[in-house]
Amino acid sequence: MSANIRILLIEDDQDDIDLLMDAVKENGIHAEFEILMQGNRIISWLEESKAIPDIIVMDLNLPKMHGREVLKHIKQHYKTRLVPVLVLTTSSQPEEKQYCLQHGAGQFITKPATTDGFASLVETISRMARTSVAG
16 A cells, blocks of 8 residues: 555553554554544644544543543544544443444454454554545
């Protein structure tokens, strides 16, 4: 894929950020990342950023504002309401998954623990981003 995928990553764990960025690179995806490490940063980002990402990848357990609220802001804002959202979290609670999918997330994935799991995750991110670009 020659075009870059623009990814807004909302994640507070630097190790998880590094793992995802490495997995994207190792799987041959050209991506530009913008990273927010606190949930409440979404509000100012929505108002100030000129960029529209191809996909938003976000955690649920974020400092300053829970991922549920972050998702709500994303899906209510004119700039990002149509951007695909992938919730990537350690939570495997069915009620969290149900909430996120009902409120606009396109995918809810428990953070992988293996290289193969990250490769599969990267493929999902790439597919969702291509859908965004095509739409």
